[in-house]
Amino acid sequence: MQNNQEKTRNSVFIKTLRRGVLCSLIPLLFMSTCIFVLDLQRSLEQLGSVTVNMLAQSDQMVHYMMEDVMRSISTLAKDPSVVDFSMRPYLRDTERNSNLCTLLSTLSDSYSYVEESILYSPYESLQISSSGLIAYGLQEELSDNFQQAKDTCTACMQISSVEGGMQKMFLTIGIPAYSNDPQAIAVLQIDPGAFFTLSMGGDLKDNIKRNLYISDRDGNLLFSDQELEFSQKITLPHSDLSTGSHLTLAGSALLRYSVFTNPQLGWRYTYVTGALSGNNSWLPLVIPLLISVLASCVIGLLLAYQSTKVLYSPLEQLISALPEPEAETSQDEYQRLAGYYDQLLNQRDEVYEQVEAIRPLLLKKFLVSLADSTQISRDEVLYQVRILEVPFQATLFNAFFLQIDNYYALPYSEQEKQELKAQMQAQISACASSIAYCAATELNDETLLIICNLHSEEPPEIGKQSFRALAEEIREELEGLWPITVTLGIGQICRCVEDLPLSCQRAKAALAYKLYRGQGSIIDFEEVQVEPHQIYYDFETVHQVVNRVRTGDGRGAVHLLQEIFRTFASQQQVPPKQVRAVLQYLTSGIGEIIQSAQLPLEPPAELESELSKKATLPDMEVWLTELCMRTAEAMRRTSSDRVRQNAERIKAYIDNNLTQDISLSSISEYVNYSPTYVSRVFRQHYGASYIDYLNSSRVKLSQELLSARGDLSVKEIGFQVGFNNLQSFFRIFKKYTGMTPLQYRERQDR
Structure with a gap:
């Protein structure tokens, strides 16, 4: 019950309606005004405290700017020309004096608020300024500053009045800086407006109109920025105001003064802004205001309800599409939507991670499907390339079938063979990276498929040579790294990725001619004849071999088998598929003999598998010759034992x-x-x-x-x-x- 009540209270409809009612009821505005009047003093004090802190930060910025200038003067004092000037202030040393003018000009340009920089030697009363002036004598108002800088070993700030009531600021610094016996002084003429504008930055510049005044310890105005206009003259600055925030009436305007005084320089920062404007004639309006509020309450409630229904309708449709939560929850509709959205994002991230994890497997499956052209269509090829983001270019394509010779006889474990094939795939890609993009994958234990795509566009004749050279480079690289030999079948060149299944089919057909070409060869599809032929021999020879084996005549069976292989070798253009069909038929016949006679030899399935591992005619001939001899010998032994057993059975029958x-x-x-x-x-x-x-x-x-x-x-x-x-x-x-x-x-x- 409590959960249902919590859900009702947290409903977005209820929340929206409540906010609409609150926003539509004018009495709430009146109450807010009363609260504002009651808390005005406390709020203004807090705001004033914040403003004073901001003024203090601006004053601190002034201090940092002064220190920055002092560091620049200290750096200037170490310059050989300045040191020479302090020791030999001669007017005739034009080259040095010209260099000093350049240095002073650079110093003035480094600070936007420095109007002019002057270097002065009291011994010869020689001054050099950044404006290029080189003359004897110093301004009268700066002579005392030099003496004070010399006596106190500090920088002195001199302020002089100018027309319009504003002041001019001079910063006098002994050279060497902070030395007990300065030999010269550096005078910087500072623009108060630029100086204080930069020191204030953007901290006190907001949307509220305000006046800012900065004066020295004697009450002289250094800087002012006025945005407010008052109905009567305001005398500023008020020297009787202490550091802090103060409220003062100026006619009908209530002003807030925020004052901060620098304890070292004695500068006073006065920040003036309006706290409350208008007259006090609002009190008689309370009664009619209350009457209007009562009238607007009913209208406001109706409008709030109708507007809430309109606003809530789209959200209600979204919520109805969400699955029901598994457990009771006090979340509102927005929170449920946010939670469901987070779940979708998490699921999307998980899907992306899973896709990235299985991308190599998907690419391998795609390449394997290319090798079997019956499993993939042209449109499916384009779709897979786009989904897997395979970096193919619109250049020539070709497929290679690579077979590891004598794979099953390699002196490696299965795990080592798998690692070998993985390293070979990586080496193939690296070897071909200069001229083509290569994607290699394993088709079976001993065969790899390599899809090649040239980086640059070439005519088919040149492309054919490039693919042939690439195949030779791959073979040499692999045979140089590992103690193996490989045979490659090169498919047909194609211009578009959709024709890759056909190229794979042709490469597979070319590799089958390893039967004639032998191990370690490169066989181009265009170099062999792959059209189907009629069976060119009589199966009677195969039957005779099987019968000779059945009767135990191994020598006769081998003699006939040699005739079959001589026929194959003399007609090398016979498709290897037909050759294998003949030898498979022969192997099946011998397997039937083994199975029917229950000979202790390999089962027929194992014989067929072993034949499929033989890649060349010599290998097949050696294996079949050895199989015929072993089977014939076994049949001979089995026949003798059977004769004895049957004769004994006949004798026992007669005796009984x-x-x-x-x-x-x-x-x-x-x-x-x-x-x-x-x-x-x-x-x-x-x-x-x-x-x-x-x-x-x-x-x-x-x-x-x-x-x-x-x-x-x-x-x-x-x-x-x-x-x-x-x-x-x-x-x-x-x-x-x-x-x-x-x-x-x-x-x-x-």
Whole structure:
């Protein structure tokens, strides 16, 4: 409840209405007048005190000005010409006297209030002035000053009356200054008006009309500045007024006198301004004034309310657009607006800081998007350049693709490689700074994109040479600083920044021809043929390589692989993309062999990644040759193990099913191989056909039964060991033993 009341009181509408009511009610003006009359004396005293302090500061300024003059005289006294004059005041020394006139003229010009400077020697009564006068004798009014300066060792101020009641001021200073025995004097004729105007400065010059009087200790007027006009003559200065502020009536005018007296010089500063003007006839007006106030109160209240509504309406619309405060607050609308404005400023500053922090990342993203022309349009290029404030000029552009050769074989850790690439980017910009602006960024582990923009306008033919020279300089600089080699692909020159994606595409295509050119080369897009070609070879050769590897014939596979690479080398204008497609197909076939045979070699994905790291045909040939040999050898070992395992499975099946009807079909169905493979594998491992092993095993079993089971007939034993008829049993038994089953039993019985 208290918070709601506080909010109501702090509402701008209420505040505005209150101020409108206060401003519209005339009685408040009457009350203010009464308060003014009651506090007039106290206010005038305070104002007078301030004025006296200002006069004291002006007097202090006079003191500082005098000290400044004294310092100038002291500097003058050290001049060799002045020293010579004090020792030898001769009129005939014209060169010295001319020099002294120049010095005195310079001294007079240094101070706007010094009218004339005079140098006087009492021994020869010779005087030299800044006006060029060189003569004997000194003004009578200054002779006493010299004696006083000599006796007291101080500067003396002499004041002489002139026409119009004003005074002329002379400052007499012994030379050397403050010496116990001055040999000469310097006399400065000072304009009181300029002197005191400068000393007063702007401290006492305000919008209030006032009179200013400055007099000496004898009451002689030194300076006056009158802006007030009074109805009767005012006798100034009032010598009976002490330092401070005083109120005095002059006719119908109430005047305020502010007086300050210098304790050393005895000068008196009198500052006169009007304190209150008019007559005292305002008292009878109080009654009609009260009547008019009562009439104006109602009108004033209505006007205040209506004007407050009009003034508050725009503010109310602004407040309605602000979000509601999270907590109750006693702030008024203006304070809420100010707080919300401060929040917006803080958010803007935070956004600017965030933008500056991520500007390098945004620039890198922009450059990467240039490398992939499908991700950015021409309009988007212009927009990004303008937003990121990239310092491109309307000159020639070009794109370089830089690849670090054998990057994955470098003897550095990943962190060291990243630092190396960062240093390379900085070095590229520094290397190209004399002729072009370069922006470099990392595209992948081993490739950098460099965008170049020449500083000066050049024809395309000259620009092409400049870009080529720049590429060579970058390569030499990088290879000279680090133990690496780099290959650069140069794109197509373009005149406008919107064509940079095309230049990047051409630079990438040029770099792909590193496949033929080798490492450490510079490949210009215009030097290679990048149009697509028809597949120029039969994939049957690739299939043969894969089949040779599958059968374990490594030498045959390598021989065919060499034929493929010889074909590539003889047709170097075949696009590298197609070459890589062929080798990728070959690598995929070998990967399928590894995966299907479960060989202990690299998985297919790793093989494809490893192939992509090979940049030249020789590197690819060496790697694929080694891969084919390893895979063929593994297949050879795997095939031998598989034959043994399958033969043992066939033998175990026969041993476990001797008494059953066993055929080649039932065995092949059990081991899940073709009958031909079953027959070939069993003979390859055991040196006999499966049927020989089956018959010999049955004969051995029947021999055991014939010896041990006399209760069984020969026929029963034949059927029990797996023979289908008695004739087959007798024939096969006699084949392996040389006798019939009956003969074998009879021999065993004997």
